[in-house]
Amino acid sequence: MSEPQTDKFNARGPDDEAVIEAVGYTPVSESRERSFPLSPLQIGLVLVAIPIIAVLWFLFTARSVSLEFSPAAQEVDISGGVSFELGGVHLLSGGEYRIRARAEGYFPLGEPIVVGDERSQTFEFAFTRLPGRVTFVSEPGAAEISLAGTVIGSTPSAEIQVPAGNQTVTLTKPRYQRLIMEVEIEGLDRAQSVSGELLPDWAEVTIASIPAGAEIFLDDESTGQLTPATVEVLSGEHEIRIKTAGHKSHRQRILVAALETIALPEVTLQQADGIIAVTSRPAGAGVTLNGRFQGETPMEIAVKSATDYRVQVFKAGFAPRERSLSLSSGEERSISLDLNRLTGKLVVQADPADAELLVDGRPRGQVNQTLTLPTVSHRIEIRLPGYAGYSTTVTPRNGLTQELKVKLLTLEEARLAAMKPEVKSAQGHELVLLSPHAFTMGASRREPGRRANETLREVEMARLFYLGRHEVSNAQFKAFAPGHDSGEFQEHALDKDDMPVVDVSWEEAALYCNWLSKQDGLPVFYRTEFGKVTGINITATGYRLPTEAEWAWSARQTPSDGKSFRFPWGGNLPPPDRHGNYADRSASHLVGRIIFGYNDNHIAAAEVGTFAADANGVYDLAGNVSEWISDFYEIPGADKSTDPLGPETGDYHVIRGSSWMHGTITDLRLSYRDYGTDGRNDLGFRIARFVESS
Numbered sequence: 001m002s003e004p005q006t007d008k009f010n011a012r013g014p015d016d017e018a019v020i021e022a023v024g025y026t027p028v029s030e031s032r033e034r035s036f037p038l039s040p041l042q043i044g045l046v047l048v049a050i051p052i053i054a055v056l057w058f059l060f061t062a063r064s065v066s067l068e069f070s071p072a073a074q075e076v077d078i079s080g081g082v083s084f085e086l087g088g089v090h091l092l093s094g095g096e097y098r099i100r101a102r103a104e105g106y107f108p109l110g111e112p113i114v115v116g117d118e119r120s121q122t123f124e125f126a127f128t129r130l131p132g133r134v135t136f137v138s139e140p141g142a143a144e145i146s147l148a149g150t151v152i153g154s155t156p157s158a159e160i161q162v163p164a165g166n167q168t169v170t171l172t173k174p175r176y177q178r179l180i181m182e183v184e185i186e187g188l189d190r191a192q193s194v195s196g197e198l199l200p201d202w203a204e205v206t207i208a209s210i211p212a213g214a215e216i217f218l219d220d221e222s223t224g225q226l227t228p229a230t231v232e233v234l235s236g237e238h239e240i241r242i243k244t245a246g247h248k249s250h251r252q253r254i255l256v257a258a259l260e261t262i263a264l265p266e267v268t269l270q271q272a273d274g275i276i277a278v279t280s281r282p283a284g285a286g287v288t289l290n291g292r293f294q295g296e297t298p299m300e301i302a303v304k305s306a307t308d309y310r311v312q313v314f315k316a317g318f319a320p321r322e323r324s325l326s327l328s329s330g331e332e333r334s335i336s337l338d339l340n341r342l343t344g345k346l347v348v349q350a351d352p353a354d355a356e357l358l359v360d361g362r363p364r365g366q367v368n369q370t371l372t373l374p375t376v377s378h379r380i381e382i383r384l385p386g387y388a389g390y391s392t393t394v395t396p397r398n399g400l401t402q403e404l405k406v407k408l409l410t411l412e413e414a415r416l417a418a419m420k421p422e423v424k425s426a427q428g429h430e431l432v433l434l435s436p437h438a439f440t441m442g443a444s445r446r447e448p449g450r451r452a453n454e455t456l457r458e459v460e461m462a463r464l465f466y467l468g469r470h471e472v473s474n475a476q477f478k479a480f481a482p483g484h485d486s487g488e489f490q491e492h493a494l495d496k497d498d499m500p501v502v503d504v505s506w507e508e509a510a511l512y513c514n515w516l517s518k519q520d521g522l523p524v525f526y527r528t529e530f531g532k533v534t535g536i537n538i539t540a541t542g543y544r545l546p547t548e549a550e551w552a553w554s555a556r557q558t559p560s561d562g563k564s565f566r567f568p569w570g571g572n573l574p575p576p577d578r579h580g581n582y583a584d585r586s587a588s589h590l591v592g593r594i595i596f597g598y599n600d601n602h603i604a605a606a607e608v609g610t611f612a613a614d615a616n617g618v619y620d621l622a623g624n625v626s627e628w629i630s631d632f633y634e635i636p637g638a639d640k641s642t643d644p645l646g647p648e649t650g651d652y653h654v655i656r657g658s659s660w661m662h663g664t665i666t667d668l669r670l671s672y673r674d675y676g677t678d679g680r681n682d683l684g685f686r687i688a689r690f691v692e693s694s
Helices: 040-061 411-418 474-478 506-519 548-556
Strands: 063-070 075-079 083-086 089-092 095-102 109-115 120-126 132-139 144-147 150-154 160-162 165-172 179-185 191-197 202-207 215-218 221-226 229-234 236-243 250-256 261-263 274-281 286-289 292-296 299-303 309-314 321-325 331-338 343-351 356-359 362-366 369-374 378-383 390-394 401-407 422-424 430-434 439-441 457-460 465-468 526-529 532-536 626-632 653-656 673-676 688-690
Touching: 063 095, 063 109, 095 120, 109 120, 132 165, 132 179, 150 160, 165 191, 179 191, 202 236, 202 250, 215 229, 221 229, 229 236, 229 250, 274 309, 286 299, 292 299, 321 331, 343 378, 356 369, 362 369, 390 401, 430 548, 439 548, 457 548, 465 548, 506 526, 506 532, 506 626, 548 626, 548 653
Parallel strands: 063 120, 132 191, 202 261, 274 331, 343 401
Antiparallel strands: 063 089, 075 095, 083 089, 095 109, 132 160, 144 150, 144 165, 165 179, 202 229, 215 221, 215 236, 236 250, 274 299, 286 292, 286 309, 309 321, 343 369, 356 362, 356 378, 378 390, 422 430, 430 465, 439 457, 465 688, 526 532, 626 653, 653 673
């Protein structure tokens, strides 16, 4: 049994009799205060080191920024962050700052800068000069001063603030020529004087008459001078009139320039037994004396005394007036006649009713009103935002009522209305305007004869286009390529002038379109390099081959009810006789498959336009020859598209339409698609073009 444990124990080593005794453990009291690890000296050193380190860090990371001013700045202040200047270079951290600077004679400058990551950066600033204090004087004085079209005073002037730099100053004064000066204003808030001399704007005209002493009138205003005299006449066109008692007045129009000296030939005044002076309101009315035309009012007529005269005054839009009179010897009689305006009524009716009405350029309120107008020609305009304006010329008739009915077209309607329904090329091609709409291309998988490349898809058609009525003929193509020969097939000629050109590659057809565009001055559609087609310009309105969508829409959307036919003639075989040039019974010994029971009277190709046109006025979209299409060939996807132009690249181009060699259900369908690059003896083309640039 062990003994109880105590605070002490004995241990003996093998060679040692010493005793090791246990000592009790006393923990340190938790209430004892902890001592601060840094001494006051150390704390002071840390406080001194922190700003030193910050400064060193700033110096290490700051950018060297040079500020260059033109002219040199006298005061510069930088705000937005810490900055140091060392030898004219500022040390700045990256970021935004505002520079403020001053220079005597210049506007204070305040510009933002952004300091980037570059170690050394330079910013340039230009001060703007303060205006100058300018005094203007002129000879003669009292001239009006204009600066850049704004009147700023008159000469002689007190000091006027004028912007520094080259300024256009104009001095004007009645009866003097305008003086335009280019003046360099020093600015810098300095005083400056500008002076100018105005030249007279009149000519000195010497006027003499026989007899002398006749009163001189200038533009029907008395000058207060009698002949002979020298009259100051302002530059321009004027009328001189000389009048004295017992004589007919002399009138003469003159054109003078400033500073000229003119001596008019001496005038012999015609002595008159009597004088009739005729005036009218309005002036400018024609005058006849006893039925003989004399001139326009105001005017004087020399007459014999004791003779009966009938004076008639007339003017367009006014009722004529007349006066009968007889003069005594030496008598002068004045006649003043007020002409009464003749009017007619014009009833203007327009749709929309809120359109604005203008007569001779002046607003007259809304349309649908009755106007009373003088019986002279008037310009009538009707306009409304969002609509194409309408204008016409109307001449009312005295006492009668006329009607003007107008329906304004929207801008889109007007755009369409302005387009020609048919255009003709320099080579005689006729093209018809077509306005397509959305339709379905391709064929259903259930359609007999369908091929895998006839994917059914929706197509939106937004661009109007012109399409050739006929396929391009041999004669037309040979104007471009004189050596071309369409050849023959089994001893049947294919090269007659009026037959469609065949044995033409796609590239030859495209180059022909470019050539034709140049003949008509149109931008070419196909881009070329070294005689090879390399791309297209979709904005060009020059001639081109039809797109596949255009060809398909034109061929399939002709019925008035909008239904899409399966075959060119309808939904079933065979076609009615002489509908088009297909493989008929006359070609049975030449081609493999024909349309049984069908006859079109042509073994091979027929002259263009032989068969009837479709509802769009286009010939042979189906039959006669197949046609090159502008698009590269691909098997299309089913996604909806708008105005498709085909793939951007490819090895082949699309061919559409049946020919005189085709007689199977597959080939005769309007959705049939073929492809190729080289020509063949049943393959031609027709032209097309966009109406407007995209």
